[in-house]
Amino acid sequence: MNKTLQLTIIISLLVLLLVVAMMSGLIQSDRWRVTQLEVAAEYKRITPEQLRLMVAKTPERSFFRLNAEQVKSNIESMPWVRYAHVVKQWPDTLRITLKEHQAVAIWNDNELLNQSGQVFKVDAVSQLKALPKLFGNDEDSKATLESFNRFNQLLQPVGFEISQARVNERGAWELILRNGLQVILGSEKHEARILRLAETWEELLAASDRLPELVDLRYSNGYVVRWRENNELTEQLLSFAHNEMG
Known part of the structure; x- marks a missing residue:
């Protein structure tokens, strides 16, 4: 009797014992x-x-x-x-x-994102006030979180992390930093535009005795800055050019 036949008989007996x-x-x-x-x-x-x-x-x-x-x-x-x-x-x-789940951001005001960019729901999301807020399409949640993390890295010279980020269906981004600064990125060249802001941040602060309220980076070689002065909003184009927006 070969080993295969022996094994078959043993298995059959075990099955029979289980049925019995x-x-x-x-x-x-x-x-x-x-x-x-x-x-x-x-x-x-x-x-x-x-x-x-x-x-x-x-x-x-x-x-x-x-x-x-x-x-x-x-x-x-x-x-x-x-x-x-x-x-x-x-x-x-x-x-x-x-x-x-490890929650890393509030997603569209009433859900959460975990560390892998997965969307999940819990009760009392509003109690997690320390988390940044992200707004975008559910199907793009992973890519949105990856971009958000990258933008935070690039903004380190500015000294403030992102508290809120919004990306629309065209891929246009708007950020709000923890110091209240609003940053308009537009729909292209996001990293290059953020680098431009980071590299000229000291120059920007030196241009006024007030902190900027909004920076519009949708220009090829410069950006528009808006800050509050005498309770009125004023705008200034810094610094290099005012090429057509993208």
């Missing part, structure tokens, strides 16, 4: 119960009690009948859960690996 056990009532809900719960998670937004309650939504406790995929689905329905991995470990343990 099920028919004889050996595998029942009150036998081989799952009594241990092991969780690998860093709790920040959810609590162990909330997790236990979500697991309890699946009433079946038999090791053989407990549906691990249903438990996984229940856990992933929690607002702050990014993903969960649920497996049964013989003879009585349910093991859960859990990863929470």
